[in-house]
Amino acid sequence: MGEKIIIDPVTRIEGHLRVETAMEGRRVKSARCSGDMFRGIEKALKGFDARVAQHITQRTCGVCPYAHAEASALALESAMGIRPNVNGQLLRNLTVGVYQIKDHLLHFYTLCALDFIDITAVLEYRGNDQALLQVKSWVQHELANNKVFPAAPFLPRYEATYCSDHEVNISGIKGYLDAIEIMAQLHKMVAIFGAKAPHPVAIEAGGVTTMPTVDRLAHFGTLLSHCTDFVRNRYGNDVLAVAKAFPAYFKEGKGYGNTLSAPYLPDGNGENFFFAGGVTIGGSYRPLDLGKITEDHSYAYYHNGSSPLLRPLQTDTLRPLSARDFEVEQGKVDGKYSWNRAPRYDGHAMEVGPAARVVNTYRSGSNPELTAMVNRLNRELGITIDDYPSVMGRHLSRYILADLTLRHMERQLAEVRPDVLGFTHHPVPVNARGVGITEATRGALAHWIETDGKGVIRNYEMVVPTTWNMSPRDGRGNPGAVEKMLEGTEVADAANPMELARIVRSTDPCIGCSVH
Numbered sequence: 001m002g003e004k005i006i007i008d009p010v011t012r013i014e015g016h017l018r019v020e021t022a023m024e025g026r027r028v029k030s031a032r033c034s035g036d037m038f039r040g041i042e043k044a045l046k047g048f049d050a051r052v053a054q055h056i057t058q059r060t061c062g063v064c065p066y067a068h069a070e071a072s073a074l075a076l077e078s079a080m081g082i083r084p085n086v087n088g089q090l091l092r093n094l095t096v097g098v099y100q101i102k103d104h105l106l107h108f109y110t111l112c113a114l115d116f117i118d119i120t121a122v123l124e125y126r127g128n129d130q131a132l133l134q135v136k137s138w139v140q141h142e143l144a145n146n147k148v149f150p151a152a153p154f155l156p157r158y159e160a161t162y163c164s165d166h167e168v169n170i171s172g173i174k175g176y177l178d179a180i181e182i183m184a185q186l187h188k189m190v191a192i193f194g195a196k197a198p199h200p201v202a203i204e205a206g207g208v209t210t211m212p213t214v215d216r217l218a219h220f221g222t223l224l225s226h227c228t229d230f231v232r233n234r235y236g237n238d239v240l241a242v243a244k245a246f247p248a249y250f251k252e253g254k255g256y257g258n259t260l261s262a263p264y265l266p267d268g269n270g271e272n273f274f275f276a277g278g279v280t281i282g283g284s285y286r287p288l289d290l291g292k293i294t295e296d297h298s299y300a301y302y303h304n305g306s307s308p309l310l311r312p313l314q315t316d317t318l319r320p321l322s323a324r325d326f327e328v329e330q331g332k333v334d335g336k337y338s339w340n341r342a343p344r345y346d347g348h349a350m351e352v353g354p355a356a357r358v359v360n361t362y363r364s365g366s367n368p369e370l371t372a373m374v375n376r377l378n379r380e381l382g383i384t385i386d387d388y389p390s391v392m393g394r395h396l397s398r399y400i401l402a403d404l405t406l407r408h409m410e411r412q413l414a415e416v417r418p419d420v421l422g423f424t425h426h427p428v429p430v431n432a433r434g435v436g437i438t439e440a441t442r443g444a445l446a447h448w449i450e451t452d453g454k455g456v457i458r459n460y461e462m463v464v465p466t467t468w469n470m471s472p473r474d475g476r477g478n479p480g481a482v483e484k485m486l487e488g489t490e491v492a493d494a495a496n497p498m499e500l501a502r503i504v505r506s507t508d509p510c511i512g513c514s515v516h
């Protein structure tokens with residue numbers, strides 16, 4: 001096997017990611033993950049009225065805009081010293097909650113399932129399902145016209161070992177098709193209280209500006225039960241079937257095993273979070289301390305002429321490398337290699353995302369529903385909580401979170417008081433600082449804001465989930481979370497590095513977000 005495997009770009013993710021591995025025989029010795037673009041949204045925010053932040057930060061991404069809206073609103077509310085009223089909090093939870101479910105389905109069916117499910121199984125389909133028969137006849141048509149299959153949108157496809165169980169494959173393909181309609185319904189639900197999807201406009205500092213009329217609440221509830229049915233009876237079964245077909249993937253892509261998550265989905269009073277935040281380092285859980293977050297740019301394409309280790313709101317001093325410096329770094333053996341910076345927690349590279357949310361909530365002991373579900377699934381699958389930071393553990397975690405979030409939303413929907421506005425006006429704070437932390441689908445998201453004497457944004461910083469996961473090495477030479485997950489992985493065929501793709505995609509990278 002050659003000395004290197006390069007996947008550039010990694011497909012079926014958002015944004016431009018290059019993964020390069022140095023090989024020792026068939027095993028990955030070390031890996032580099034490069035975010036291949038610069039954006040500069042934090043710099044673009046300067047000079048705008050602070051209330052505009054949520055509209056601009058949402059443009060970081062088309063997949064998780066709701067999370068940026070929420071983090072912006074929370075940061076400004078923290079600077080104002082306020083929080084929404086009960087209806088405002090509940091409507092915000094419902095809007096971001098449904099967006100999360102949509103995102104989990106998108107990730108599993110559209111982006112990842114075809115890493116495991118064999119799409120060619122549709123050629124052997126003998127049933128009556130019209131959608132599957134349409135796909136089958138389209139495939140036959142392609143083949144009859146001397147075209148190769150799989151074809152778009154089921155590409156790219158590595159030659160690899162796919163699931164051999166026909167029923168599991170057909171269910172996964174049917175799920176892929178049906179999930180498209182469910183995702184459309186979830187988007188409608190975002191728009192009911194968010195007033196628009198994607199990029200909901202009604203999540204503001206002070207609450208949610210859409211009135212929860214009886215009609216809107218009823219419409220939301222009807223769609224919610226439809227989606228719940230799909231998640232419980234379809235998505236859950238498909239995830240478990242794939243997990244049982246590929247049990248070895250609970251031991252692949254484990255990385256450091258250190259997880260970080262933000263407290264998520266509070267009750268109507270903004271207290272008692274449904275998913276606990278925290279960090280687990282070396283198997284030991286503790287609450288999250290934002291003061292321990294730093295960002296390192298030793299291997300990122302920035303300079304500031306001073307320390308490579310910065311705290312939030314200090315990265316303002318960073319400048320992108322000039323074209324000439326960029327070329328010099330790329331010519332070095334050990335040069336800078338990513339537009340991602342390297343967040344660290346107390347010096348540790350951390351995995352964020354669904355597995356982190358499950359592990360930290362489980363270890364905190366704060367959510368009996370989650371504990372019971374994890375214990376049940378662990379018995380069924382023969383795994384432990386230590387197996388969740390893994391390729392299959394991440395897929396399983398998304399199902400657990402989707403199921404539990406839906407149950408929680410059903411309860412919180414019933415708590416909303418009809419025709420009571422969940423929004424209160426507050427003056428824009430001057431010379432103030434605030435921080436908003438939440439969970440985006442891909443993990444912990446934090447926004448810091450600083451305003452000037454006119455309430456205009458003087459400084460803004462985002463530490464984003466994929467920035468944690470796709471971080472490059474830090475000044476001490478420690479790889480980022482996904483770089484560590486790739487280390488030691490055995491690749492059967494360098495021309496079809498499916499093992500690497502499965503690891504990278506299990507974290508659902510969004511490079512648009514990570515380089516922001």
Ligand code: NFE
Pocket residue numbers: 014060061062063064067068440441442443445464465466467510511512513514
């Ligand atoms: Ni662009 Fe995002 C999420 C945020 S990514 S998808 O979830 O915040 O890291």
